Amino acid sequence: MPPAEPVLAAREVTRRFGHRRVLSGVSLELHPGDALLLVGPNGAGKTTLLRVLAGLLRASAGRIERRGCVGMVAHASMLYDALTARENLRFFARLHGGASRGRVDPLLERMGLSAWADERVGAFSRGMTQRLAIARALLPDPDILLLDEPLTGLDDASAEQVLAVLGELRARGRALVIASHQLAELMGVVTAVGFLSLGELKAVESTAGRDVAAITARYREVTGRA
Amino acid sequence: MRDALRAALAIAGKDLAIEWRTKTALVSSVTFAVLVLAVLYFARDPTAVGAVDVAPGALWVTFTFAAMIGLNRAFLLERENRAMDGIRLAPVSPQAVFFGKLAANLVFVGTVELVSLPLFILFYDVPMVRGLPALAGITAMATLAFVAVGTLLSSMVVRTRFAELMLPLLLLPFLVPPVVGAVQATARILADRPLSEVQGWLKLLAAFDIVFVTISTFLFEATLEE
Numbered sequence: 001m002p003p004a005e006p007v008l009a010a011r012e013v014t015r016r017f018g019h020r021r022v023l024s025g026v027s028l029e030l031h032p033g034d035a036l037l038l039v040g041p042n043g044a045g046k047t048t049l050l051r052v053l054a055g056l057l058r059a060s061a062g063r064i065e066r067r068g069c070v071g072m073v074a075h076a077s078m079l080y081d082a083l084t085a086r087e088n089l090r091f092f093a094r095l096h097g098g099a100s101r102g103r104v105d106p107l108l109e110r111m112g113l114s115a116w117a118d119e120r121v122g123a124f125s126r127g128m129t130q131r132l133a134i135a136r137a138l139l140p141d142p143d144i145l146l147l148d149e150p151l152t153g154l155d156d157a158s159a160e161q162v163l164a165v166l167g168e169l170r171a172r173g174r175a176l177v178i179a180s181h182q183l184a185e186l187m188g189v190v191t192a193v194g195f196l197s198l199g200e201l202k203a204v205e206s207t208a209g210r211d212v213a214a215i216t217a218r219y220r221e222v223t224g225r226a
Numbered sequence: 227m228r229d230a231l232r233a234a235l236a237i238a239g240k241d242l243a244i245e246w247r248t249k250t251a252l253v254s255s256v257t258f259a260v261l262v263l264a265v266l267y268f269a270r271d272p273t274a275v276g277a278v279d280v281a282p283g284a285l286w287v288t289f290t291f292a293a294m295i296g297l298n299r300a301f302l303l304e305r306e307n308r309a310m311d312g313i314r315l316a317p318v319s320p321q322a323v324f325f326g327k328l329a330a331n332l333v334f335v336g337t338v339e340l341v342s343l344p345l346f347i348l349f350y351d352v353p354m355v356r357g358l359p360a361l362a363g364i365t366a367m368a369t370l371a372f373v374a375v376g377t378l379l380s381s382m383v384v385r386t387r388f389a390e391l392m393l394p395l396l397l398l399p400f401l402v403p404p405v406v407g408a409v410q411a412t413a414r415i416l417a418d419r420p421l422s423e424v425q426g427w428l429k430l431l432a433a434f435d436i437v438f439v440t441i442s443t444f445l446f447e448a449t450l451e452e
Contacts, residue, residue: 056311057452070315078312080303082244094236095316097229136312 013062035176040196046179068143081122107135126153195222230322237326251299259292282412297376301384320447367431368408378442381449
């Protein structure tokens with residue numbers, strides 16, 4: 001049987017900001033059910049790569065191929081502080097159209113925010129905002145979900161909840177790309193690790209049969225960082 | 227087309243809901259308009275200059291500068307938490323985003339104008355009963371021209387460090403042609419001149435509307451990219 005078409009592929013992607021090259025010849029492929037963890041030191045280009053993959057930034061060279069809808073959770077919540085949680089989700093659901101309108105209340109419930117659905121987002125804690133940002137990204141039931149430090153600001157219970165949602169998405173054949181330093185927490189979700197250093201994707205390796213210590217050792221070897 | 231209209235309405239509705247809730251730009255703009263009308267009225271020597279001679283200039287200085295406060299705010303909403311990224315991830319054309327922002331800005335500026343106009347009539351004691359429909363038409367045409375280009379420039383400067391300073395600097399040269407046309411047409415209406423004397427200025431305003439709206443619509447996409 002021929003291998004399935006990748007839902008997301010980067011082909012020799014380079015991104016420059018002025019004269020500074022932030023990504024250099026990055027190539028990767030994701031198939032349905034893949035979950036890639038991008039690791040690398042600060043400034044390695046993880047956020048830029050996610051933004052290029054999402055189509056928010058144009059690649060200076062190379063190309064991105066996407067098959068399906070993209071959702072993204074970034075450092076910034078992409079939410080309006082003056083609107084309530086429900087109003088924010090309803091607004092983005094109207095933009096996405098289709099079935100996403102019917103997903104507002106179930107997603108608020110799923111992310112444990114039903115009790116605060118009519119509170120303004122400006123009054124939310126960092127963790128609540130992060131959970132709502134994840135709900136926003138899940139509105140169109142994306143085929144590809146890009147997450148930049150998704151566990152930031154979450155307490156243990158909320159992190160468990162988010163990890164369960166990510167595991168469920170992967171099981172349903174969604175492709176995930178997660179940029180994070182929290183390797184141990186995400187080991188149960190991801191299927192591969194990409195080592196990014198100075199804008200270059202040095203290696204993409206399966207996590208199968210490897211533990212956190214082995215991957216950390218490999219990270220040090222590839223990036224030259226302690 | 228229906229999807230684009232739905233998205234534009236959602237964006238306009240969201241902007242107006244936020245403004246209605248916070249009232250930050252509306253209160254500033256209306257206060258500014260009242261102050262300008264009052265200052266210009268009391269600065270005039272009534273024995274040397276008739277009210278009708280300064281009224282058109284006073285009206286349009288008030289309208290344009292009060293509008294600028296609202297235009298500045300239009301994209302600051304989107305910069306907060308990078309909400310524009312959330313909109314760009316949705317299947318919405320840049321043109322639909324532009325028309326949504328334009329519609330919200332037109333409603334905002336129209337509201338400021340509606341509040342300012344009775345004060346203008348009160349301060350300057352101008353004969354308005356017969357000329358009101360014509361003045362409403364002139365105001366609508368001139369407002370469309372400068373709000374269209376203001377929406378484009380607001381989106382362009384929002385990522386700059388001095389966005390609130392940059393917008394007036396860039397916008398003022400574009401304001402001159404429609405505002406000159408509007409002042410000239412208003413002066414003739416207030417002087418109770420026949421409508422045939424205003425026709426040339428109305429054609430000019432219509433031309434500015436077509437040119438500014440068309441160019442802004444096509445250039446808007448470029449302002450969204452980093």
